[in-house]
Amino acid sequence: MLPDEPRPPADRIQDPGPEAGLPGCYRHPQTPTGISCTRCGRPICPSCMVPASVGFQCPECVSGAHAEVRRPTTRYGGVLTADGALVTKVLIGINLAVFVLAAYVFSPWLVQDWSLFSAGRAIPGGPGGVADGPSQWYRLLTATFLHVQVWHIGFNMMALWWTGPVLESVLGRARFLGLYLLSGLAGSAFAFLVAGNLMNSVGASGAIYGLFGATLVLQIRTRSPIGPVMALLVFNLIVTFSVAGIDWRAHVGGLVVGALTAVGLMFAPRERRGLVQGLTMAGAFAAVVVMVLVGMARYGA
Template sequence: MNQPPGSPQGPRNQGPRDADDLPGCYRHPDRETGVRCTRCERPICPECMVSASVGFQCPACVREGSGTGHPPTATQPRTLAGGTVARDPRLVTKVLIGLNLAFYLVQLAVGDAFTDRFLLFGRAFLSGEIQGVAEGQWYRMLTSMFLHDPDNPMHIIFNMLGLWWVGGPLEAALGRARYVALYLISGLAGSALCYLLAAPGQPTLGASGAIFGLFGATAVLMRRLNYDMRPVIALLVINLIFTFGWSNIAWQAHIGGLVAGVLVGYAMVHAPRERRNLVQYGVCALVLVAVVVTTLIRTTQLT
């Protein structure tokens, strides 16, 4: 699903073409397209289109920027979702992986006391006192997203591999700010559904809720670009089989993250350009409101 693009090679020289035969994208030759970069005129597919003030530019021209002596044709190049094009399109993904690994190392070094202080559960008797989200420790809904089972290294390995494979391309398509919003909101939605439906004393931890949100947004993005949906559907089905096939997996976090990811992802890639920010961040705000309301309802039930 995450195929590295080839090196820019310019338009293919294939001799005369039929009137209805479109050229292939310069980075993805198997994808026919009728759109060309406004600066270099190379054919570009939807994945490679970067919004400019007039038309679209290719990623190579965007990277060159305005310091090459060429007159700028786009004052602020944008991603498909309207985000700012970054030199390193995977920077946030790398930071998120780094944070998860750092927290995991602290868990191993400090022990259960650290994990118990920041994992998610609703209400339980721990260390001689009642603790949990219901006791006002709302931070657990966020911190639990960066913790993993210290006794099971495969837990963090599989989650970080999934974050790298799915997160990188999605970050490039959305832009950093929108990608961070999607990740955090999906993770919080997963925590909220866990808090609502799981037993009060059931501990939950892991980044899988946020990662399932990335899966959902990726499916929406691929649909928007008219790509073959079978790979992402197969990946989702496999993950859902694992979700419901093992008793020690918090399915609530996966489903909550997936639903939030689909909703936020749809707003990100389908928002009309003239009201893009309003629609995108408005939907983010609505999902966050749903998270807060769910948390308040469950807290009322437990207290």
């Protein structure tokens, strides 16, 4: 420009500055930025940057990544938890609480109302109890939490504490609880099927024997020594069939269904684990229903 050439006014000269042309942060459009999220590519300002292994990510991508992280699971698909024996402790607590209520608070009507009682149509005044129909089928479950002798609940709870935490830790809480309840129901249903014309039984033994069977399956699945479990199982079966007053039917029903359920839970292929385990549980419950219906055909009205 020549010295005598007019100059433009100073206020009309614009300094583009270092941030000219930069996009605005997708969360704060008024803040220009040259950084983009390494996952979605959206521009992010310093207040939105979350450090990542490579570059920065936006808050939404970080939240999505956290949601996609799978929770650690047990060997057979259960959710890994800090306390691997919580359900076992709760079950023991329920059994002890019901024992106290039945023996000292609501005696004797709680035992009469919750026991696995059944009287078929051939019995004068029958059918009664489980054989009387669906309104009494709750006894199939409530009887598994009912004990009347200290030695009875003591033995069952000791066995539950010995087998429960191991199975719960490998199966997860939901699968373990399902195994326990299905074994107990199967023991009650098989007892009703065989002796529903006239019977009265209580105790968690069906569920406990189901855990015995599942423990044996676990030892086989993990290729661990089965001698101790077999010795315990054989000893208890000898007691079952040699001591008067023990309902062997509940023991056998719980043992068989518990072992078969454990096979489905522990040998399910990884790629179809959820489906196979779900069908296993459904099949065990269907077996309980079939036994009850056949029993009703034999003893019901």
